[in-house]
Amino acid sequence: MSHSHDLPQQEKLKPKPKAVIVGGSIAGVSCAHALIRAGFVVIEKSRKPPKGSPTGAGLSLDPLSQELIRSWTGRPELLRDITCPLAIDLNQAIDDEKTRKILARDDHFNHRAAHWATLHDHLFTALPPEIFLWGHLFLSFSVSNDKQSVKMKAQVLDTGETTKVCGDLLIAADGCLSLIRNHFLPNVKPRYSGYCAWRGVFDFSGSEDSETIKNVREAHPELGKCLYLDLAPGNHTVLYEIPNKRLNWIWYLNQPEPDLQGNSVTTKVSDDMIQKMYQDAEKIWHPALVQLMRETKEPFINAIYDCDPLEQIVWDNVVLIGDAAHPTTPHSSRSTNMSILDAAVLGWCLEKSGLKNLTAALEEYQSIRLPVASKQVLHARQVGRIKQGLVLPDCKPFNPNTATQEECKMLLQRGVPFFGQNPFLRSSDLLLAGKR
Template structure:
């Protein structure tokens, strides 16, 4: 029998799920509320792909080399202390065996979307509700067409929630669950310098940060930190985390609309913290935006009958461990191989193996990402004093390295085919 999956959410997690399930021999329908594919969208900004995610994406593409053509290698992970008064940096940690690749969200999205069979994604479809049949053999998903308002129903053997950290589907199983505000927000932006490579800003940045183009830089100030690295096609991705009370969000998004006054105040505050070379990049970036950072206590369950959560719907996480996209891709791959192994007639066994494989890993990674963020932001933890990067020793900072992420290099046994492909 060939199973049919209905996936709600057409972002990276949903598209990865489509690839993995199609590879497993399933039919897939992806329902997405936006009206068309995202192109040139900045709100996803930059992201880092770990080695396993790179291998998985390449296994889904007819031309695997295109992933390398749309990303840049990040071979160094470096943490630095910034003295806001003296405007100088000093190195805290450096890992030269960092094997990630940097991608712009919209570039990775476009690569995954174009590699799917035409018609896989159904656009402008707003998810309304779902219902498991009385015999538990199928799920009926009700949706509304955004333009016409027509309400229709799609039936599948499996229902996949890939609808992000504010998942309404997860809420139906955990009605009391509330996301946990991290205590800080993130200003983000991408500076395109393709037409201005020899500007004082870019030349100054490359002089101050000589490994730009292959390094993931974390600059730690007093009670704050920033991240920046180069993307393909002469772009700089930067993020600045700011401790503040929780803002009031409107709509189903963790991205806030910002005014020119808010941006001006951000520039003024950043001027006091960062070295001039980085500050010029922030000031020259068009349309910076603000993300509110949430996670939640790890869930104890992510499958129910023939319903499954993947990606941020299954494990909302803070961004410091570069886990959100990578966990979503690995969720999709493990789910696909479990379905291929067990078949649609043994769906319950497939979903239980998916859950037992992923939950121990995602639980530890969510908690470590949260811890990493609190340390870098100078926030309190029960087992260590707040980090002061100006006086911190190497031992104080060893935990800040990305390679300390639990299960970072572990490949689930069910994905042993990836190793075979390499061999």
């Protein structure tokens, strides 16, 4: 970006365009980074400051996301410190005798594993603190008659009073159950996948030499650089290491849609549910993994949803990004990576076109991201149905113990459309945005 002393006097006096972001998740804070670099003033509306969840979740960052985060924070060395390598993508079948066989393996996976809360904090602390409006609960919004501005109404939780925040652009980063998306697309409803996920993060700091960890490492000798996926008929598990001596595990199991309360896809679990989970796990999984599950504090259940791809993610000066734009199942490691790339592409389009051409910038963002995200959402859906042995339109349900080599190719994350590519836009353009 140009320095102010290079600008004509009238340019110096012009106020910066203002963007209002609703949602303080990784999509929201990524968007704040990208838009500040594009010359926008950013106001981020959040209910409360982020706080690391004791349960939280692990995630996998692809190489482009890693590059973008490094360019935003200005502390490239820190990202390496808060992530672990995921060099191997390994899918294995497990039979009734708990014997494993390799179904598909990729030794050039080149992702890195992070804990959600740690990555969020890394992005959040690199932003100017004054952009955040804490304790503001989103209520509604309206676009001006001339389509030049947008007004967001929020409730100040401390006082109960209503306040208005105005901007040139409203960015909906309010997640897979987005209220802003629902305003434009009231008939778009989340689609239940047919399965839920038990998940947990096991902290083994101070117990590195315990019997449990020794057994887990013996059963998973490449832990620390490998994404392990074990498949049994109608089930699969995921296990990988994340920084600060923690192991992230997930068990997907087919079941009817749970009765969810409120605006959340996480269900409350009782002690009885947890005990039953342990008992069921013993029938299917390797004893080392079952012991890890038993010793994990506060395991929880996520119901897995996605949406059919949207036909539109831009309306006037309102734009959807992240899970608001493309709720997806987690089987292709795309949710966080798509959110980060959405933010970067939006920032690039806005910097290129400027506020005068806001409509053109948002249309370009939509034309770049919509086809890619749509294909990735549908691919992740298909992979989830394959791994869970659910009905597929064009072939018989997948059975890991009888699968052919050809059938197993779909298991690898390398099969996701545009894996390792950035179609319609060169990665160098995104990384240079904001530096001109």
